Amino acid sequence: MKRSTKRSYTLTVGCVLAGLIAVLALVSLFWLPYAADDTSGGRLTGPGAGHLLGTDKLGRDLFTQLMTGSRIAFEAGLGSVLIAAALGGTLGVLAAFAQGWIDDTLSAFLDILIAFPTLLLAMLIVAARSATLGSAVLAIGLAQSAVVARLVRILVKRVLAQDYITAARTSGTSWPRIVAGHVLPNIWPTLVVNLALQFGLAVLAEAGLSYLGLGAPPPNASWGRMLQEAQATFTTAPAGALAPGILLVLLVIGVNLIADGLRDTLDPAARRRRA
Amino acid sequence: MNILDVRDLTIRTADGRILVDRLSLAMAPGERLGLIGESGSGKSLTTLAVLGLLPDGMTVTGSAELAGTQIVGASEKQLTGVRGQDAAIVFQEPLTALDPLMRVGRQIAEPLSRRRGLKGAELKRAVVAALEQVRLPEPDRIARAFPHEISGGQRQRVALAMALACEPKLLIADEPTTALDVTVQSDMLDLLDTLVRERDMAVLFVSHDLAVVARVTERVLVMKDGRAVEEGDVREIVRTPREEYTKALVESARQLESALDLRSTR
Amino acid sequence: MGRYLLRRLAFLLVSLALASVVLFALLRMLPGDPANALTSVGAGPEQIAAARHSIGSDKPLPEQFVHWIGQLASGDLGTSFVSSLPVGPEIASRLNVTVPLTLAAFVLAVLIAVPVGFVAAHRRRTWYGALLNGVSQLGIAVPVFWLGMILIAVFALNAGWLPAGGFPQDGWSQPAEAIRSLALPVITIALVMSASLIRYVRSASLDVLGSDYLRTARAMGSSFGQAMWRHGLRNASVPVISILGIELASTLLGAVVVESVYALPGLGSLLATGIAQHDYPVIQGVLFVSTLAVLIIGFAADFAQRIIDPRLRGRLSGGAR
Secondary structure (H helix, E strand, O other), X not given: OHHXXXXXXXXXXXXXXXXXXXXXXXXXXXXXXXXXXXXXXXXXXXXXXXXXXXXXXXXOEHHHHHHHHHHHXXXXXXXXXXXXXXXXXXXXXXXXXXXXXXXXXXXXXXXXXXXXXXXXXXXXXXXXXXXXXXXXXHHHHHHHHHHHHHHHHHHHHHHHOOHHHXXXXXXXXXXXXXXXXXXXXXXXXXXXXXXXXXXXXXXXXXXXXXXXXXXXXXXXXXXXXXXXXXXXXXXXXXXXXXHHHHHHHHHHHHHHHHHHHHHHHHOHHHHHHHO | OOOEEEEEEEEEOOOOOEEEEEEEEEEOOOOEEEEEOOOOOOHHHHHHHXXXXXXXXXEXXXXXXXXXXXXXXXXXXXXXXXXXXXXXXXXXXHHHHOOOOOOHHHHHHHHHHHHHOOOHHHHHHHHHHHHHHOOOOOHHHHHHOOHHHOOHHHHHXXXXXXXXXXXXXXXXXXXXXXXXXXXXXXXXXXXXXXXXXXXXXXXEEEXXXXXXXXXXXXXXXXXXXXXXXXXXXXXXXXXXOOOHHHHHHHHHHHHHHHHHHHHHHO | OHHHHHHHHHHHHXXXXXXXXXXXXXXXXXXXXXHHHHOOOOOOHHHHHHHHHHHOXXXXXXXXXXXXXXXXXXXXXXXXXXXXOXXXXXXXXXXHHHHHHXXXXXXXXXXXXXXXXXXXXXXXXXXXXXXXXXXXXXXXXXXXXXXXXXXXXXXXXXXXXXOOOOOOOOHHHOHHHHHHHHHHHHHHHHHHXXXXXXXXXXXXXXXXXXXXXXXXXXXXXXXXXXXXXXXXXXXXXXXXXXXXXXXXXXHHHHOHHHHHHOOOOOHHHHHHHHHHOOOHHXXXXXXXXXXXXXXXXXXXXHHHHHHHOHHHOOOOOOXXX
């Protein structure tokens, strides 16, 4: 009884945190306090009337940029996770069904790929294409595909080793039916939880890329780039160097809490492990 | 003085659910008592409480005196003085009960060196002797093996050898044969029975199986939902079970037995 | 054990060979002509062709590949297109910053994460156990560059205790200065790394704390401390070591962001410049050395696990997966 209230508490707090930022992102699609390139506010004014959080060193409204940044964060998170789920999921299932050296080679390849930081891959892709949000998302999604593929491979292998799969096969069920009827229902809770965690990591990675100047180009204000621009004036105008970071942390914590909450409610194996 | 004296032992979970409810039992030195009940009846928790080994977060009230030492509320130091010395335990799962990363011989050597101060060649001889005593073939080889390299039955014998290493006055056996193959179960029971009789050791034998308990003990205590529902001589209870639950237990044991009889006469 | 080492070494060499092919092919697939980076903006076709010839990019790809592999085999990582300096010594001088930075951060992170993770598991029902767990949850949500910015603002700009960035020109010949420049970067990486390590240490500790063998040892009269020391530490270290390997490798390569925050001349910033300038020999060299490091670290982690866990010894590639 006590456990379930705690469970929903985690989920609730996570939803509230991520939800607040989602609202900012959604509103930014239809309305912004100022135009993205409006520099009429004067430079580094600091928080006050007219400009809720003040302006940056070019005179742009910080709150406006934060809203745009929320939108970019969600685009980065969702885009990367979609790529990772599609590509990683497919690769993982293939590796799980393949036996012998194909499986070995693929796993070894994934292991090496995982050891390479997302950022390196992203830098290569950005060099190949150009510094846009799309390149960043593609890079993050590709890097996360390796992680997802490895997880899916292990999960699918575990399911395939179960007796009821042998039973289904003996009774002549086809592989596609086994995947749809037995494998997917068994792996999706763990997968969804992991994808939620990947969302948070993708948001962090995008921020890192745009901090290095490899994310969405101006005037699209990404949190990472806002922080980079505010670094030089940290002590004189702290609002610009703190606010984007705080939102970033809140979003990632929110998403991680949602993942934790989902794990507790969705994943029967995790629940059993706790008991 | 009783070797074990449990009075009004109550075990609660962290959120206050009662798992064992005012349980009392007493065992004289050398006495063999069976603790029987279905899974979740609280019998294993009782054995853990007697050694002060309950999982984190569970609370105990009441009293459990082991060879004169009060276990409920005892300090870590008092508990380590009692465990392995006054009472030792054999757990149900022989695979997980042994450290998978340590050679079997070293695990047996641990209590021997701590309790009896043995060292070097003397310690080695004592380890081999302990393994021989539980009728393990090639004790030298087994001592050098890791747990995953020997069979389930051998692992359980190793666990028994560890438990007997310091000649405890009370041996607690928590479903020691449940995880074993049926063919090995019987040997294990015989071995346990012989060893404790030779040593005049008291035994608290926990099982869900009346037939198994009856082979080792004279007296049984039946538990259900954390409470003692019936206690008495094994034969007495099998002949005239009073509680509904005991009747069901006896009935299922009987059916099994008659099924076996049918088979053997066929 | 000898046979395992041989097979593992063969695996390492094959992986390295494969990685170098992939690396080479991947780089040649990138659009953008390095000759452009060599010539001024309005250069005519002849100048570009001459530039191509001078760096060998006019030759067929297989020939370029064989040339590169031949160089590698003789320990030569090539010459930068842009600076015309040999890549090997450049990488070596960058490693003088990156390796101490990574190793110090790694050691510090382990020193923080192991006790904190254990206490967070062992005392999870107390307020401080929950607090430690919460702080680590917070820690994994903090971007490393933001933490760096905050630490600079607090300890360098406000307090003035440590430099805000940079590295002495003559490097380690001024050890005190070098150490002072690396102090904040090391702390930054260590804090972020320990946040994620704490979670792994905590879950490994939870497994051990709930294990039957620990209970057996205590039932035989070991105190909690003795049982943890003799059985817990080794058992918990097996899954943690594989994570440590991955973390170490990814920090070695991923230090680029922290190097950028603190303006450190490390391997990451060399790669970043190399990519920006399409300087293939530099990119190839850095990635080749990194791959080698990743493979060696992976091998070391695998080997350590195998020594600790006898159950892994029957297999070629072990690891708690």
